[in-house]
Amino acid sequence: MASRTLSSRAFWLTLVGGMLTGMGNGSVFGAATMCLVGRGSFGNWGGDGHLAFNPFTFSGFVDWCMIVFGIAYVVILAVSMTRHGKLEAAAQV
Numbered sequence: 001m002a003s004r005t006l007s008s009r010a011f012w013l014t015l016v017g018g019m020l021t022g023m024g025n026g027s028v029f030g031a032a033t034m035c036l037v038g039r040g041s042f043g044n045w046g047g048d049g050h051l052a053f054n055p056f057t058f059s060g061f062v063d064w065c066m067i068v069f070g071i072a073y074v075v076i077l078a079v080s081m082t083r084h085g086k087l088e089a090a091a092q093v
Contacts, residue, residue, distance in 0.1 A: 006085030007078060014077045022073025023066040030062030 007014070039045075039058060046057025054060040 005082075006088060007081040010081055014081055015074060018074035018077040019070040022070035025073070026066035026069030027062060029069065030065035033065070034058070034062065 042056070042058040042061075044051060044057045046052055046054055046060045051057050052059055053063050055064045
């Protein structure tokens, strides 16, 4: 019986942990950007309904930062788990 790869065993951990960590980093980035530029040209703060995810509103920009950072962190974790799994497999041979 062949053992499963590290990336397949840690799929949910990579997905959930990566999105949580990445979205946390994205919220800090979005908040820091908003503190730097202020409200600027954002005519609407975009806090409810579909405006909450419109990147041209104040809160929509932060929401999109969180989503993009979350997806990027999941990709980084998936690549690292795959490479680490290959190193473990080579060490066992």
